[in-house]
Amino acid sequence: xIRPLPAWMAEGLCAQTDPESFFPEKGGxxxxxxxxxxxxxxxxxxxxxxxxxxxxxxxxxGTSERERRQLLAQEVA
Numbered sequence: 823x824i825r826p827l828p829a830w831m832a833e834g835l836c837a838q839t840d841p842e843s844f845f846p847e848k849g850g851x852x853x854x855x856x857x858x859x860x861x862x863x864x865x866x867x868x869x870x871x872x873x874x875x876x877x878x879x880x881x882x883x884g885t886s887e888r889e890r891r892q893l894l895a896q897e898v899a
Contacts, residue, residue, distance in 0.1 A: 828871060835862040845880040852881050859884035 831837065835858050836844055843854040859865050859881065869883020873894060878887055885893070 828867070830864040830867040833864050834868060835859070836868075843881075852886050855881035856884050 836855070839855075839858050843858070846852055846855075859868070862868070862884075865883050867883075869885060869890075871877070872882030872885070872890055877890070880887070882890070
């Protein structure tokens, strides 16, 4: 089943940016994506979506996969 994309996604600054920067190669820098996220008006929605859906790859809401795992672990503790 394919879920429709949330409306806020169209408002994200990432929609106007090279998607490659949000999905760097393993060991690659997330700095460019995080700078874009820092200025984005839907950053909180994006992070909530990534945490709720268990998004594993890329930068979402200004966080890397590792940072999201840490956030989820803090919620459980």
